[in-house]
Amino acid sequence: MYVSGQGFHFGIDLAARCGTPVVAIGAGTVVEVDNLAHGAGPHNLMIDHPNGYASFYGHLLERPGLQPGQTVQAGQEVALSGDPDGTCTSRPHLHLEIRDAPSHRHAFNPIPLTDVDWNRIALARGAPLQFEQDLAAPQTWQTLYDQPDVTFGGELLNAYKSAWPPEN
Numbered sequence: 001m002y003v004s005g006q007g008f009h010f011g012i013d014l015a016a017r018c019g020t021p022v023v024a025i026g027a028g029t030v031v032e033v034d035n036l037a038h039g040a041g042p043h044n045l046m047i048d049h050p051n052g053y054a055s056f057y058g059h060l061l062e063r064p065g066l067q068p069g070q071t072v073q074a075g076q077e078v079a080l081s082g083d084p085d086g087t088c089t090s091r092p093h094l095h096l097e098i099r100d101a102p103s104h105r106h107a108f109n110p111i112p113l114t115d116v117d118w119n120r121i122a123l124a125r126g127a128p129l130q131f132e133q134d135l136a137a138p139q140t141w142q143t144l145y146d147q148p149d150v151t152f153g154g155e156l157l158n159a160y161k162s163a164w165p166p167e168n
């Protein structure tokens with residue numbers, strides 16, 4: 001459970017071997033390098049795009065060789081993927097978020113915003129019961145395509161009265 005993000009993961013995890021080149025999903029300006037207040041260590045990167053969105057790349061292998069204020073092009077290599085545990089053997093993946101720019105206080109489900117075959121590349125696929133279920137509304141937020149936008153610091157969205165799996 002991700003308390004800061006109203007109980008949700010608010011991003012997408014993409015399986016990738018350590019050292020896989022990460023490219024900017026759109027043209028923009030680097031605004032933060034290794035701001036660990038955003039989580040997703042050991043290294044991360046925030047890029048603001050002119051359309052009001054920001055992209056955030058987490059669990060990077062090393063500090064990106066970019067400075068705040070630098071502009072990047074869509075598809076430009078900006079980082080190398082890593083592993084949140086720093087081992088490259090435990091759970092190497094890229095954590096990708098789409099937030100609002102410039103506040104970065106809201107995170108949006110990346111899936112409807114991007115033209116990508118997420119079912120093939122995301123770590124969480126269509127297996128049943130991947131997401132906590134509200135037994136009062138069992139179809140809600142059960143797929144990658146149906147995940148709520150979150151505001152950091154907002155109240156929990158999934159404090160369900162009757163949840164599956166049950167809390168212990």
Ligand SMILES: [Zn+2]
Nearest residue numbers: 011012013095
């Ligand atoms: Zn993640």
